[in-house]
Amino acid sequence: MNAKAMTDLPLAGVRVTDFSWIGAGSYLTKLLADLGADVIKIESSAKLDALRVSPPFKDRIKGVNRSGYFSDRNTSKRSMTVNVKTPAGLALIRRLVAVSDIVANNFAPGTMDKLGLGYEQLKAINPRIIHIGMSMHGAAGPEANTIGYGLTIGAISGLQYLCGSPEREPVGSGTNYPDHVPNPCHGAFAVLAALRHQRRTGLGQNIDMAQTEPMIALLAPAMIDCAVNARDVPRAGNRSADRAPRGVFRCCGEDRWIAISIGTDKQWRSLCEVLGFPADRESWRTASGRLAEQDDIEKALAASIAAWDAFELMERLQARGVPAGVMQTAADVIERDPQLAHRSHWRKLAHPEMGDALHNAQPFKFARVTVGPLSAAPCLGEHTEEICRTLLGLSAQEIADLQCNGVLC
Amino acid sequence: MKRSDAPAALAGLRVLDLSGAPGQYCGKLFADLGADVILIEPPGGSPLRREAPFIGDRPDPEAGIPFAYLNTNKRSVCLDLGRNADRELFRRLAAGADLLIDTEQPGVMAERGLGWEELAKLRPGIVQTSISPFGQSGPYAHWEADDLVLLALGGLLSLGGYAGGEPTAVYGQQAYAAGSLFAAVASMAAVLGAEASGRGDFIDVSIQEAVVMALENAAQFYDLEKVVRGRTGGQQSVAGSGQFPCKDGFVYMLGRGISSPQFWTSTVRWLNEENVEGASELQEPRWLERDFISSDAAKTRFAELFVGFSMSRTKEQLYRAAKERRIPLAPVCAPSDVLASPQLRYREFFVPVWNEFAGRAITMPGAPYQLLGTPWRIARPAPGIDQHRLEILSEIEAVS
Numbered sequence: 001m002n003a004k005a006m007t008d009l010p011l012a013g014v015r016v017t018d019f020s021w022i023g024a025g026s027y028l029t030k031l032l033a034d035l036g037a038d039v040i041k042i043e044s045s046a047k048l049d050a051l052r053v054s055p056p057f058k059d060r061i062k063g064v065n066r067s068g069y070f071s072d073r074n075t076s077k078r079s080m081t082v083n084v085k086t087p088a089g090l091a092l093i094r095r096l097v098a099v100s101d102i103v104a105n106n107f108a109p110g111t112m113d114k115l116g117l118g119y120e121q122l123k124a125i126n127p128r129i130i131h132i133g134m135s136m137h138g139a140a141g142p143e144a145n146t147i148g149y150g151l152t153i154g155a156i157s158g159l160q161y162l163c164g165s166p167e168r169e170p171v172g173s174g175t176n177y178p179d180h181v182p183n184p185c186h187g188a189f190a191v192l193a194a195l196r197h198q199r200r201t202g203l204g205q206n207i208d209m210a211q212t213e214p215m216i217a218l219l220a221p222a223m224i225d226c227a228v229n230a231r232d233v234p235r236a237g238n239r240s241a242d243r244a245p246r247g248v249f250r251c252c253g254e255d256r257w258i259a260i261s262i263g264t265d266k267q268w269r270s271l272c273e274v275l276g277f278p279a280d281r282e283s284w285r286t287a288s289g290r291l292a293e294q295d296d297i298e299k300a301l302a303a304s305i306a307a308w309d310a311f312e313l314m315e316r317l318q319a320r321g322v323p324a325g326v327m328q329t330a331a332d333v334i335e336r337d338p339q340l341a342h343r344s345h346w347r348k349l350a351h352p353e354m355g356d357a358l359h360n361a362q363p364f365k366f367a368r369v370t371v372g373p374l375s376a377a378p379c380l381g382e383h384t385e386e387i388c389r390t391l392l393g394l395s396a397q398e399i400a401d402l403q404c405n406g407v408l409c
Numbered sequence: 410m411k412r413s414d415a416p417a418a419l420a421g422l423r424v425l426d427l428s429g430a431p432g433q434y435c436g437k438l439f440a441d442l443g444a445d446v447i448l449i450e451p452p453g454g455s456p457l458r459r460e461a462p463f464i465g466d467r468p469d470p471e472a473g474i475p476f477a478y479l480n481t482n483k484r485s486v487c488l489d490l491g492r493n494a495d496r497e498l499f500r501r502l503a504a505g506a507d508l509l510i511d512t513e514q515p516g517v518m519a520e521r522g523l524g525w526e527e528l529a530k531l532r533p534g535i536v537q538t539s540i541s542p543f544g545q546s547g548p549y550a551h552w553e554a555d556d557l558v559l560l561a562l563g564g565l566l567s568l569g570g571y572a573g574g575e576p577t578a579v580y581g582q583q584a585y586a587a588g589s590l591f592a593a594v595a596s597m598a599a600v601l602g603a604e605a606s607g608r609g610d611f612i613d614v615s616i617q618e619a620v621v622m623a624l625e626n627a628a629q630f631y632d633l634e635k636v637v638r639g640r641t642g643g644q645q646s647v648a649g650s651g652q653f654p655c656k657d658g659f660v661y662m663l664g665r666g667i668s669s670p671q672f673w674t675s676t677v678r679w680l681n682e683e684n685v686e687g688a689s690e691l692q693e694p695r696w697l698e699r700d701f702i703s704s705d706a707a708k709t710r711f712a713e714l715f716v717g718f719s720m721s722r723t724k725e726q727l728y729r730a731a732k733e734r735r736i737p738l739a740p741v742c743a744p745s746d747v748l749a750s751p752q753l754r755y756r757e758f759f760v761p762v763w764n765e766f767a768g769r770a771i772t773m774p775g776a777p778y779q780l781l782g783t784p785w786r787i788a789r790p791a792p793g794i795d796q797h798r799l800e801i802l803s804e805i806e807a808v809s
Contacts, residue, residue, distance in 0.1 A: 068626070068629030138752075173568070175569075181587045194418055207781070220474075226748055232744050261554075323554050329564065332564070333621055339544070339615075361618075364538075
């Protein structure tokens with residue numbers, strides 16, 4: 001990525017002082033960085049971002065610059081190590097805030113205030129500043145001080161309860177889902193909307209995002225159904241109230257499955273033809289009949305599909321316009337999927353300790369510019385000296401002194 | 410400042426929302442922060458109007474709950490883009506628009522003469538965001554897919570479900586949600602860029618790729634350690650972290666921190682203070698060893714100890730006790746629990762929104778973020794089919 005191209009990125013010229021760490025916060029600011037913002041990750045060697053020391057590691061050797069997970073979450077950023085709890089460190093941050101548009105964090109409520117960097121304090125330094133705090137439950141309220149992570153957000157929000165089989169216990173998404181999509185994307189959207197207001201009025205603002213709330217927003221049909229129709233919707237597995245059959249069926253081979261979702265009568269006929277389905281009943285030719293008898297349909301399909309190769313069946317069904325997709329594993333999406341390869345989804349980015357490490361590209365492409373990831377995650381403190389020199393105007397001697405005094409570490 | 414008087418972050422922004430189920434949340438995010446979003450529906454209305462659940466279980470196109478939620482603050486006009494006259498109306502709308510969101514089949518807009526290059530001649534600053542299952546080009550570009558198929562091909566399905574059992578989709582059309590959300594972020598960034606430069610852009614969003622972003626560390630685990638993550642539903646990740654039954658449901662406990670032993674120490678102290686039978690053995694050093702706590706033997710033993718205790722307590726009792734000890738333990742909440750949450754009530758998260766079909770306000774999730782200077786708000790409920798045709802046509806006339 002050359003400098004010319006970077007200045008064309010939509011968020012070129014936007015600067016973020018980024019205190020976020022671990023999950024959702026880091027992914028939010030990664031979005032901004034990949035879109036061209038100068039995101040400066042404020043770190044501490046004494047209290048590391050836990051993802052820096054979370055597996056997987058290059059060659060399985062633990063190290064602060066060796067986690068593939070951390071690198072994927074922190075592409076296109078710069079890293080500055082500062083001890084914010086020293087007066088000199090705090091002074092440096094205040095100078096950085098003065099030349100920033102956005103300050104982000106996902107600490108517990110009150111943490112930034114204790115550091116001397118609460119919204120009112122930031123606003124006094126720079127009235128244009130946009131601050132986003134993304135704590136578990138929001139800045140205030142009876143539960144504001146309760147800690148949490150992606151999985152407990154999943155439990156509190158209803159996600160865990162709503163996923164799974166009607167006969168068994170709740171099973172959730174199998175991941176810390178709120179950390180990966182709902183919270184980072186909602187947070188990034190909110191910050192960018194606030195940036196528009198800042199550009200139009202010169203005014204910054206405070207954004208309070210509770211990490212439970214974007215997830216609940218994405219579960220709206222179940223919430224509204226409960227409020228309006230006075231019921232907790234039962235877990236539905238892979239079924240849909242609107243179409244049948246809709247399910248995941250075992251194919252031949254180890255843990256191979258195919259998802260099939262029939263939306264029209266024509267798709268149903270095509271599915272039966274491809275499978276040579278002898279058991280098709282008159283009543284299954286309409287959507288209402290299929291919905292009513294989906295137990296029987298699923299049994300018949302399972303028997304018919306079990307001997308198929310999942311990929312071959314997917315190709316045959318898609319050739320006939322039937323919505324079908326193999327349950328791909330992480331290995332499949334990386335090595336086998338021709339569509340993701342066509343979109344260059346997987347990027348090998350140069351990293352000083354990890355070599356060419358695998359990173360996700362963003363799921364959007366712009367016609368006029370190439371958005372990031374622009375670079376792998378920064379090494380711990382990689383840009384401390386550069387930022388002090390170029391953005392904060394410190395001399396080499398001043399920087400050396402601050403390093404000796406334990407301020408820049 | 411009263412909420413209704415406060416400025417809106419996206420005031421003055423004109424958005425055309427030509428999307429179905431996979432994209433309507435994107436337009437909602439813009440509309441709820443103050444953009445003027447026009448939902449362009451096909452003749453007969455958006456197919457999403459006919460999706461369940463329904464108010465009172467009545468399958469009426471004005472009673473659909475997903476549509477009512479995803480289209481708050483939008484206006485509606487029906488256009489048949491197969492007809493010349495309506496394509497001309499669309500062009501005139503586009504000439505005044507900052508953003509077009511669509512979920513059309515790749516290539517269809519260009520065939521209609523409504524591709525981004527054409528629209529940019531009318532409005533150089535227009536951003537067009539096309540959300541499609543697999544992207545605008547490539548071997549799968551014309552494949553058929555719904556939310557479940559995209560969760561499968563995007564890999565998230567392989568992580569969800571019971572250990573050793575059938576893969577289970579995450580609830581709530583999350584593939585569509587992911588596509589809409591990444592589309593919204595990219596669109597907002599592009600609109601900011603266009604407002605600064607005067608030049609718009611075309612954005613190609615792949616929902617499959619958006620799902621891949623939810624794979625957590627699974628891709629990197631495969632890349633660096635050649636380990637393929639699978640489904641672990643119903644199992645503890647390590648001994649002490651997972652879902653456990655209690656008297657009235659389930660709780661989810663993270664008795665192990667990501668990198669520090671503090672949650673474990675607190676959990677062991679808690680169980681010993683509660684005189685849980687056998688809890689003293691959890692103080693043995695092997696409960697801090699990675700290999701041991703990952704073993705089935707350790708998980709089984711921990712579950713024996715803990716479930717004996719948890720089954721005598723409600724999820725609320727366990728939550729309060731763990732909270733005092735700063736252990737991340739959460740009740741597994743049903744929607745009715747979420748609606749009753751004192752914290753969400755304190756934040757006024759759920760909001761009443763007028764519903765014409767019900768003849769009363771219905772409760773919906775509200776602001777997913779609180780922008781304190783430019784508040785999120787609902788100014789109008791989701792539109793009826795073609796409800797704003799006359800006012801939208803007269804606005805076009807006034808401009809030309």
